[in-house]
Amino acid sequence: MRYVILFFLLIEAFFGHGRPATAYDLTPVIREELAVLPLEPVEDYLIRLDQDVQRLLPRWDPVAWAQNGVGFNPADGLKYLLSIGFKEVVLNFRLLIQIIALAGVCSVLHRLHTAWLSENVTDLAYAMTYLVIIGLAVGSFVTTLQLARETLDSAGSFLFAIMPVIFSLLMAAGGLGSAAVLHPMVFAGVTLIIHAIKDYLLPLIYIGGVIGLAGHLAEGFPLSRLAGLVRTVVIGGLGLLMTIFLGVISIQGLGAAVSDGVSLRTAKFLTGSFLPVVGGALADSMELAAGCSLVIKNALGTFGALVVLFVCLLPMVKIYAIAIIYRLASALVQPLGQERLSQALQEIANTFTLVFGALSIAGMMFFISLTVLVTVGNFSAMLR
Numbered sequence: 001m002r003y004v005i006l007f008f009l010l011i012e013a014f015f016g017h018g019r020p021a022t023a024y025d026l027t028p029v030i031r032e033e034l035a036v037l038p039l040e041p042v043e044d045y046l047i048r049l050d051q052d053v054q055r056l057l058p059r060w061d062p063v064a065w066a067q068n069g070v071g072f073n074p075a076d077g078l079k080y081l082l083s084i085g086f087k088e089v090v091l092n093f094r095l096l097i098q099i100i101a102l103a104g105v106c107s108v109l110h111r112l113h114t115a116w117l118s119e120n121v122t123d124l125a126y127a128m129t130y131l132v133i134i135g136l137a138v139g140s141f142v143t144t145l146q147l148a149r150e151t152l153d154s155a156g157s158f159l160f161a162i163m164p165v166i167f168s169l170l171m172a173a174g175g176l177g178s179a180a181v182l183h184p185m186v187f188a189g190v191t192l193i194i195h196a197i198k199d200y201l202l203p204l205i206y207i208g209g210v211i212g213l214a215g216h217l218a219e220g221f222p223l224s225r226l227a228g229l230v231r232t233v234v235i236g237g238l239g240l241l242m243t244i245f246l247g248v249i250s251i252q253g254l255g256a257a258v259s260d261g262v263s264l265r266t267a268k269f270l271t272g273s274f275l276p277v278v279g280g281a282l283a284d285s286m287e288l289a290a291g292c293s294l295v296i297k298n299a300l301g302t303f304g305a306l307v308v309l310f311v312c313l314l315p316m317v318k319i320y321a322i323a324i325i326y327r328l329a330s331a332l333v334q335p336l337g338q339e340r341l342s343q344a345l346q347e348i349a350n351t352f353t354l355v356f357g358a359l360s361i362a363g364m365m366f367f368i369s370l371t372v373l374v375t376v377g378n379f380s381a382m383l384r
Helices: 002-015 027-035 040-048 051-056 062-068 074-091 093-116 119-172 176-215 224-274 279-336 339-383
Strands: none
Touching (some): 027 279, 074 279, 093 119, 093 279, 119 176, 224 339
């Protein structure tokens, strides 16, 4: 019903002036179209958004975006992300100092073992140090996995808020076939990705990390192959999700865009040819409605892609900062003569890197799904 109202508003705008002012100033048409769009969930989400993400995003102004594009400077965004990453590394230096101190105590006790000729002292010292580090690692695991889950939920909530707006504009721009094909596919795909990573892949990453740590607790009890198998399953699952989702959405979207471009061009030709007197004006109004909807869709789609990108990027930076701390600890502990402890710290760093990879692939799929929706409408317009 809202598209019928919008259509007649555009016709009124076309006939209501003695001169074609709307051909030069589309602001009233854009405001009318934005007024009937369900933007309240998107605005509510942006209000609750993290302050760091809000600083990275352009100010909410869809009318200005439709006229002048979304103003965003990638260089400023990159600088801000690097500053956040540096701050996270500095904040986690306390963890690095704790690990180095524990490794130093273990190394001193190892030297005392050489003087006392007692292996029990060394084994006990290593076991105690290792258990304390396992406690720190498990705490970091739990915090990181919770952060990853919250990030996936947050990105999914935003996508479910802005997708109805994007699909409404896609239909108003003449992409009825694209909307019919992509609507269930995108919603089902996003839901599948979130649940698959949250409920299966992240727990597998946690299990693989714990198995890897347990394999370094005592000599003669290797578990590195089992931990590697778990990681292989996680990486394979992420690759399979990405391949299927992006392959299907790209191919189906391209085919639907071709159909939409031809259909709307045919409708415009029939309207202009078979309706006497007003046929040409109605055809031009259809083109104006589709063009304005396309401009607004591109602006909101670009802004939505930026939101999804930064919602995922900031937690990724924090997770990778923790991975850097454990890699530094592994490199600094090795010269102290604690080879097994150094390998265990490297195992922890690899686990955090895998969480980083899972979150980055999910964010990439969310980002590309929005860009595909923007591209589909543009491709239909190009065919017209």
